[in-house]
Amino acid sequence: WHAASLFLHFSCSFLVFLLIIRFGAEKWSAMAGALLFLVHGSRPEAVFWTGAQFDLWATLFFLIAFLAFDSWLRDGLRPSAAVCFAALLCAFMSKESAYVAPLAFLFSPSLIHRKWRERWMRTAPVFLLAAVCFCYRWVILGGIGGYRDSVQRPFIFSIGWRTLKGLTTRLGAILTFPINWSKPIE
Numbered sequence: 001w002h003a004a005s006l007f008l009h010f011s012c013s014f015l016v017f018l019l020i021i022r023f024g025a026e027k028w029s030a031m032a033g034a035l036l037f038l039v040h041g042s043r044p045e046a047v048f049w050t051g052a053q054f055d056l057w058a059t060l061f062f063l064i065a066f067l068a069f070d071s072w073l074r075d076g077l078r079p080s081a082a083v084c085f086a087a088l089l090c091a092f093m094s095k096e097s098a099y100v101a102p103l104a105f106l107f108s109p110s111l112i113h114r115k116w117r118e119r120w121m122r123t124a125p126v127f128l129l130a131a132v133c134f135c136y137r138w139v140i141l142g143g144i145g146g147y148r149d150s151v152q153r154p155f156i157f158s159i160g161w162r163t164l165k166g167l168t169t170r171l172g173a174i175l176t177f178p179i180n181w182s183k184p185i186e
Contacts, residue, residue, distance in 0.1 A: 001050040013038040015063035030086040058098040061091035092133035
């Protein structure tokens, strides 16, 4: 399982390299970005904890979909559209974090200089697929993620002060300085 997780993480790093190249960066810049993605420790549990492998699968499928979407836009290849939607479906079914895809596609570098109407028309099928998959997951899992709190409400509705503090102060610190602050630095 650990070897599979490492292979998935290296594959995602390679796809990040291809994505950066696709959007016009030099090879050395793309290499630096892919290496940063590879070694940055903001979410090590996705690689080292086998129960978090869903994050790796969602990332892999999202990156494949993003590359295929860009190929579809630039080259007009229909097989790229099929790959894009198949990968997106897999990403949406892997992890909820993949639902950022419609917005990422809407603000894709390939679409950023086009008029809003064309951008919406190009990404409308992605938004539709996301909505259908979201509704399916909601029905099957009984809410977002399927997790319940102590009174059986969907866990997403249990947002309190600790959640807000974690999202505002701690997340930025962890993403900037991925150090385990609970242990002394030696």
